[in-house]
Amino acid sequence: MIFTKTDLAGAWLVEPEPARDTRGWFARTFCEREFGAHGLETRFPQHSTSQNVQRGTLRGMHFQRAPHAEVKLVRCLKGAIWDVIIDLNPDSPTYRRWQGFELSAENMRQLYIPKGFAHGFQTLKDDCQIGYLISEFYAPDAAAGVRWDDSAFAIEWPLPVSEISDKDRAWPDFAG
Numbered sequence: 001m002i003f004t005k006t007d008l009a010g011a012w013l014v015e016p017e018p019a020r021d022t023r024g025w026f027a028r029t030f031c032e033r034e035f036g037a038h039g040l041e042t043r044f045p046q047h048s049t050s051q052n053v054q055r056g057t058l059r060g061m062h063f064q065r066a067p068h069a070e071v072k073l074v075r076c077l078k079g080a081i082w083d084v085i086i087d088l089n090p091d092s093p094t095y096r097r098w099q100g101f102e103l104s105a106e107n108m109r110q111l112y113i114p115k116g117f118a119h120g121f122q123t124l125k126d127d128c129q130i131g132y133l134i135s136e137f138y139a140p141d142a143a144a145g146v147r148w149d150d151s152a153f154a155i156e157w158p159l160p161v162s163e164i165s166d167k168d169r170a171w172p173d174f175a176g
Contacts (some may be wrong), residue, residue: 001028003038006101008087008094010114013101013131014073018108025087029075029110030133041071041114044133049077052128056162061086061146061155061171062119068142069115071135080104081121082158086146089116096174098153102129118146120168122157145150145171 002015016027032042050059061084064070074083086098102124103109113119121130145168148155152174 001031001033003034006085006099007119008085008097008099009014009089009092011085011087011099011117011163012038012112013053014110014112016053016108016110020169027108029108030073041135044071044073044135046132046137048134049133050130050132052079052123052130052163054128054162055123055126056159057123057128058120058148058157058161058164058168059122060084060137060148060168061118062120063088063118063167064136064142065114065144066115066142068136068139071115072113072119073110073133074113074119074121075108075110075131076101077129077131078105079123079125080106081123081128081130083111084119084155085111085113086118086153086155087116088118088146089114092116096152099155120148122159122161124158125168133149144172147171150174 013107
């Protein structure tokens with residue numbers, strides 16, 4: 001796998017290196033040794049998948065508050081998404097900065113999202129599926145978020161929003 005640091009402290013793009021032959025390809029998407037060698041989380045007790053019907057669907061910007069803060073490893077299994085992270089760690093040199101990445105079934109990129117980051121995405125195609133490895137169990141009382149259109153971050157989404165949940169629409173503006 002190829003590990004590339006992003007512009008945000010602690011976040012990485014992880015790209016598999018497929019072995020191709022006449023049958024197709026095979027690639028590792030996670031290796032405890034390789035992740036550990038980069039100082040990254042290697043324990044992911046929860047694996048989740050989301051399915052999104054319509055192009056332009058937006059999910060985010062989500063995180064879990066301490067002590068249930070979570071690391072996520074996200075990849076697009078079908079279709080393509082614009083995946084966005086915001087560094088909400090007050091002691092970080094990249095605090096309050098965001099960065100976006102295109103993740104698709106074709107490019108096979110994964111985004112490693114550290115604790116203390118908000119995460120969301122917008123679908124670039126119809127019928128997208130996204131897979132998550134998550135380092136903590138979901139704790140409903142710790143679930144939090146910030147508005148996807150908060151002027152404190154001014155995230156540049158590639159498409160008009162076609163679908164968004166009432167919960168995601170109602171997250172508060174950032175107050176930190």
